[in-house]
Structures are given as structure tokens and as C-alpha cells.
Amino acid sequence: MIIVGIDVSKKKLDVLWLIDPDTRKARTKSLINSPAGYQALIAWIQKTAKSKIDEVQFMMEATGIYHEALAYALYEAGAQVVVANPAKIKAHAGSLGSRNKTDRKDSFVIAHYGATMNPRLWKPEPPKIREIKALIARKQAVEKDLQREKNRLEKAEIRQTSDVVHRSIKSMIKVLEKQQKALEAEIDQRIDNDPDLKEDRRLLESIPGIGTVVSALMVAVIRSRDFTLARQCSAFLGLNPVFHESGTSVYKPPRLSKMGDSRIRAKLYMAAIVATQHNPDIKQQYARLLKNGKSKKSALGAAMRKLVQICFGVLKHQTEYQQQVAI
Numbered sequence: 001m002i003i004v005g006i007d008v009s010k011k012k013l014d015v016l017w018l019i020d021p022d023t024r025k026a027r028t029k030s031l032i033n034s035p036a037g038y039q040a041l042i043a044w045i046q047k048t049a050k051s052k053i054d055e056v057q058f059m060m061e062a063t064g065i066y067h068e069a070l071a072y073a074l075y076e077a078g079a080q081v082v083v084a085n086p087a088k089i090k091a092h093a094g095s096l097g098s099r100n101k102t103d104r105k106d107s108f109v110i111a112h113y114g115a116t117m118n119p120r121l122w123k124p125e126p127p128k129i130r131e132i133k134a135l136i137a138r139k140q141a142v143e144k145d146l147q148r149e150k151n152r153l154e155k156a157e158i159r160q161t162s163d164v165v166h167r168s169i170k171s172m173i174k175v176l177e178k179q180q181k182a183l184e185a186e187i188d189q190r191i192d193n194d195p196d197l198k199e200d201r202r203l204l205e206s207i208p209g210i211g212t213v214v215s216a217l218m219v220a221v222i223r224s225r226d227f228t229l230a231r232q233c234s235a236f237l238g239l240n241p242v243f244h245e246s247g248t249s250v251y252k253p254p255r256l257s258k259m260g261d262s263r264i265r266a267k268l269y270m271a272a273i274v275a276t277q278h279n280p281d282i283k284q285q286y287a288r289l290l291k292n293g294k295s296k297k298s299a300l301g302a303a304m305r306k307l308v309q310i311c312f313g314v315l316k317h318q319t320e321y322q323q324q325v326a327i
Contacts, residue, residue, distance in 0.1 A: 001080075002049045002056040005111025006041075007104075008067045013037055014104060017049060018111035026111070028104060033066060038073040054078045057121075059114035061086045075124055082114055083122040087259065089113055125224045128197070132190050133220045139183040140263050146176040187216055197223070199318070206320040207310055209275030209282065214267050218311045221264065230309040236260055237268070239305040256301050265304070272303040280323040282306050 003021075007014040013033050019025040029044055031037040045056055057080040060067050067083060075081045092113045113119065125133070153169045155161075191197045197219055204215040227233045234240055238260035258265070275282040282303050289299040314321055 002045065002051050003111050003115045004045060004056060004058050005107040005109070005114065006058060006060045006070070007106040007110060008033065008060050008063045008070060010066050013041065013070065014107045015041060015044075016104065016107035016111050017045060018108070018115055021112055021115045024108070026108065028107070033070065035069070035073065038070055042074070042077055042079075054080070056080065057082060057114060059084065059110045059119070061089050061110060071122060072124055075122070081122045082119045084110065084113060084119055085259070088117075092117070123226065128190070128194060129220055129224050132187060132197075132216070133224065135183055135187050135190065136217060136220060139180060139187065142176055142179045142183060146173065146180060149173045149176060188212075191216060191219065200315055203314045203318065203320055204311055207275075207307070207314060208279040208321070209271050209307060210311065211271070214271045217264055217267055218308075222312060222315055227312065230312040233312050234305050234308050237264055237308060238262075239265070239268075239301065239308060241301070268304045268307060269300065272300055272307055275307055276300070276303055279307075279310075280325050281310070284325045 003018045005016045005018060007016075011033055013031045015029045015031060017027045019027065027048060029041075031040050031044075042053060045051070046053060049056065058074050059082045060071065062083050062085065071081050071083055089110055093109045096109065096112065124130075149169055149172050153166070153173065156165050156169060191201050200219045200223070201215045204210050204218055205212070210218070221237065222233060225233075225236065227236070231240065235257070238256060238258040240257050242255055242257045256265075272282070276286040276299075277283065285306055286299050286303050289302055290296065294302075310321065
């Protein structure tokens with residue numbers, strides 16, 4: 001297998017073909033981050049390595065949005081693609097004793113990670129899920145702007161600011177509220193127009209604590225990856241517990257890893273609060289954890305994780321929620 005590490009930035013790609021991980025023998029090339037650069041990359045590796053494109057594994061980090069077009073182009077060309085978590089690449093760099101940070105060094109570390117750690121191959125999200133996720137992200141951005149304008153209006157009223165400022169803020173609030181409703185309607189329509197997604201959402205909303213907002217989020221999350229276990233989904237959202245202890249003297253309470261999307265966790269947090277009152281399984285778990293001395297914060301984290309696991313199970317088995325505890 002030909003392993004190629006790519007350090008992706010906004011304007012360029014620093015490419016390294018790792019010929020031998022032990023001797024660190026490699027060939028490098030710098031290309032522009034554009035469709036023309038992607039084609040040049042494919043042509044270069046096929047010519048240099050004398051291999052077919054399906055025999056090449058391209059490694060890259062998830063660098064915001066700059067890696068996405070490259071990953072799709074390589075996947076569609078027939079190559080194997082890995083999009084690694086930057087935290088794992090950073091940890092791997094530390095294990096190699098890497099002290100310097102350069103583009104060539106970064107591409108080497110990325111390639112070495114692929115050659116030695118056997119990472120999971122990347123698959124693109126289904127187009128319909130990708131579109132829904134984009135709409136959800138836009139709606140969240142609009143909601144954030146809307147809350148800011150409402151905060152500004154409150155300050156303006158307290159400070160008795162001029163009517164011109166009041167009218168300007170109120171006008172912006174109306175525009176943002178209109179955008180929010182339009183995006184909500186578009187998300188609902190996209191889901192309703194797809195029988196499978198519509199059924200998924202119906203099943204999720206059978207779970208006490210899951211409403212229309214969180215059901216759309218969880219449809220997008222669970223259907224965006226090939227999760228085989230509920231704990232994989234929980235870890236993807238940053239809800240897995242992280243432990244820090246050593247011997248008998250070092251111990252810190254477990255905390256959530258928080259490696260996923262914080263905006264999704266914020267919605268799940270509110271859903272978990274509702275679920276501790278109205279979902280029998282989560283209500284019992286929450287009460288048991290508090291009784292055993294866990295803090296409310298820790299018990300709510302467990303409730304969020306349990307809620308995601310229930311969502312995963314409902315969609316995996318395509319059955320409505322059925323409580324597991326006796327009332």
C-alpha cells in the first residue's frame with residue numbers, strides 16, 4: 001500500500017509519499033489547494049510510485065473546511081482516504097519525539113500515522129445528509145446572531161438609546177426570525193420528502209425528551225457515519241468519559257471528552273434536562289447517580305450519553321422507544 005500524507009492549508013497542499021516508515025525515506029511535493037492541484041496530485045503519485053490510484057492511501061487531518069474538497073476529489077477518483085482527528089495526529093507527533101513544526105514535518109507525521117496505526121478509512125456523507133447538516137449549521141448561526149441582537153436590544157432599552165438604534169435592532173431581529181423560520185421549514189421539508197429520514201425522525205420523537213430540533217440533529221448525526229456501536233456515536237459527540245488517575249495519589253473526577261460539536265452537545269444538554277423528568281430510563285439513572293454521590297453535572301453528562309444511546313438503538317432496530325425500567 002502506498003501511503004501519502006498531506007498537510008492541508010487554505011492555499012496549498014504539502015504532500016509526502018512515505019516510502020519507508022523505518023528509514024523515513026520519502027518523496028515530497030507542494031501543490032495548490034484547488035481542483036487543478038488535486039488532479040496534479042493524482043498524476044504525480046501515479047507516475048512517481050508507479051501505482052494505480054486504488055492502491056494509494058491518502059492521509060490528511062480534518063482542518064476546518066479546507067480538506068473537504070480534496071477528500072471528496074480523491075475518493076471519487078478511487079483512492080483510499082483517511083481524515084484523521086488532529087488530536088490523534090498531535091499525540092502521534094509527540095510519540096515520535098517531534099519538536100519542530102513545519103509543513104514537511106507535519107505531512108511526515110500524518111503519513112507515519114497512516115502507515116503504523118491502521119486508521120479507519122473515510123467515507124463521504126450521503127448527499128442528502130450533507131445538505132441537511134449544512135442547513136442545520138446555518139440555522140444555528142442565525143440563532144446565534146438573533147440572540148446577540150436581542151441582547152443588544154435589551155442593553156439599548158436599559159441605556160435609553162435613541163429610537164433610531166431601537167428601530168435598527170428590531171428590524172434586524174425581524175429579518176433573523178424570518179430566516180430562522182425559513183430554515184426550519186426547509187429542514188423539515190427535506191426530511192419529510194425522504195421516507196427513510198421521515199421514519200427515523202418519527203421514531204426518535206417517540207423518545208421522551210427528544211423534540212423536533214434534537215430529532216433533526218440526531219438524524220443528521222447518526223446517518224452521517226457508519227456507526228456500529230452506540231458508544232461510537234457518543235464518542236463522536238464528545239460524550240465519552242475521560243479518566244485521569246495514576247497510582248494512589250493522582251485522581252481527578254471523570255469528565256466528558258468534549259471532542260465533538262459543542263452546538264450539538266448544547267442541544268442534547270437541554271434535552272437531557274427534560275429527559276430526567278419525563279424519560280423513565282433516564283430519570284431512574286439520574287436519581288441513582290445522585291444517590292450514589294455523583295454531582296448533578298456528572299449525572300447530566302451520563303443522561304446525555306444515555307439519551308444518545310437510546311437514539312442509536314431506536315434507529316438501529318427501527319422500533320419506537322420502549323422503556324426498560326418498571327414504574
